Amino acid sequence: MTGLLRERVALVVGGASGLGEAIAHRFAAEGATVAVADANGPGAQTVADAIVAHGHNAVAVEADVTVTADVERMVAVAAGLGPLRVLVLSAAVESSVPLVDLSDDEWQHVLDVDLTGPFRVMRAGIPHLIAHGGGSVIALGSTLGLTVAPGYPAYCAAKGALVNLCKQAAIDYAPQGVRVNVLAPSATDTGLFMEHSARAPDPEAVRAMVARANPMRRLGTADEVGDAAVFLASDMSTYVSGTVIALDGGLAARRL
Numbered sequence: 001m002t003g004l005l006r007e008r009v010a011l012v013v014g015g016a017s018g019l020g021e022a023i024a025h026r027f028a029a030e031g032a033t034v035a036v037a038d039a040n041g042p043g044a045q046t047v048a049d050a051i052v053a054h055g056h057n058a059v060a061v062e063a064d065v066t067v068t069a070d071v072e073r074m075v076a077v078a079a080g081l082g083p084l085r086v087l088v089l090s091a092a093v094e095s096s097v098p099l100v101d102l103s104d105d106e107w108q109h110v111l112d113v114d115l116t117g118p119f120r121v122m123r124a125g126i127p128h129l130i131a132h133g134g135g136s137v138i139a140l141g142s143t144l145g146l147t148v149a150p151g152y153p154a155y156c157a158a159k160g161a162l163v164n165l166c167k168q169a170a171i172d173y174a175p176q177g178v179r180v181n182v183l184a185p186s187a188t189d190t191g192l193f194m195e196h197s198a199r200a201p202d203p204e205a206v207r208a209m210v211a212r213a214n215p216m217r218r219l220g221t222a223d224e225v226g227d228a229a230v231f232l233a234s235d236m237s238t239y240v241s242g243t244v245i246a247l248d249g250g251l252a253a254r255r256l
């Protein structure tokens with residue numbers, strides 16, 4: 001690793017598992033001090049402990065992005081570690097209930113975690129980035145925020161709106177040096193997709209089918225998402241803002 005993120009603190013929200021966990025490890029290996037935040041406090045602690053065991057710097061924060069006081073506390077903890085320059089918005093829940101069967105409660109919960117959560121974290125965190133001369137916000141969107149799939153109305157709506165929320169933040173805070181971008185992975189070999197497919201009668205068949213449907217004939221990897229996150233968090237991307245980087249093997253570009 002090359003120390004691309006030395007002397008900056010990164011808050012990774014949703015860092016207890018999946019892509020957030022992978023990003024937390026990558027950032028720490030690049031020299032960042034990482035605040036690993038998650039509603040799953042023990043999970044966040046396990047990730048932070050593993051990072052420290054590798055000789056890097058991390059602390060865990062238990063916080064629920066649906067609770068404003070929790071979000072403000074986790075941002076304060078991260079800001080207390082040094083110059084907070086990076087926010088990763090990875091916490092999310094998935095929902096695959098058809099629109100006509102979707103309850104108010106489930107709709108509201110998905111929107112609260114996947115869309116209002118990122119809003120709350122940016123609202124609390126961006127002033128700290130500005131105070132340190134700017135920084136980078138990296139939201140985890142999805143292919144399903146760019147083009148939809150049958151049966152995911154709440155998740156697709158939340159991820160689609162997240163793109164415009166990030167564009168809004170990008171233009172509003174660009175003068176203060178804050179960059180805001182979305183990473184939009186398709187199915188990867190970790191996290192939500194693996195959990196979702198694990199509930200199928202034949203998980204491996206589902207994974208193979210999804211991989212075959214991708215132009216590259218495979219799933220994405222957590223490492224590939226980590227590479228893109230390091231690029232966006234670092235000074236290698238200082239003119240990149242308000243954009244969506246699809247990490248999908250070309251999937252969203254294809255009509256059929």
Ligand SMILES: NC(=O)c1ccc[n+]([C@@H]2O[C@H](COP(=O)([O-])OP(=O)(O)OC[C@H]3O[C@@H](n4cnc5c(N)ncnc54)[C@H](O)[C@@H]3O)[C@@H](O)[C@H]2O)c1
Pocket residue numbers: 013014015016017018019020037038039040043063064065066089090091092093113140141142143184185186187188189190191192193194
């Ligand atoms: N894994 C994939 O294939 C894939 C594909 C496209 C997009 N994404 C997106 O990437 C991001 C990470 O997904 P993942 O696959 O790593 O999922 P994951 O379930 O492994 O990680 C999500 C984390 O968010 C946390 N979380 C959930 N609700 C929370 C809340 N209210 N407050 C705080 N933390 C909460 C969970 O505890 C979990 O640790 C998500 O935004 C997801 O939509 C993932």
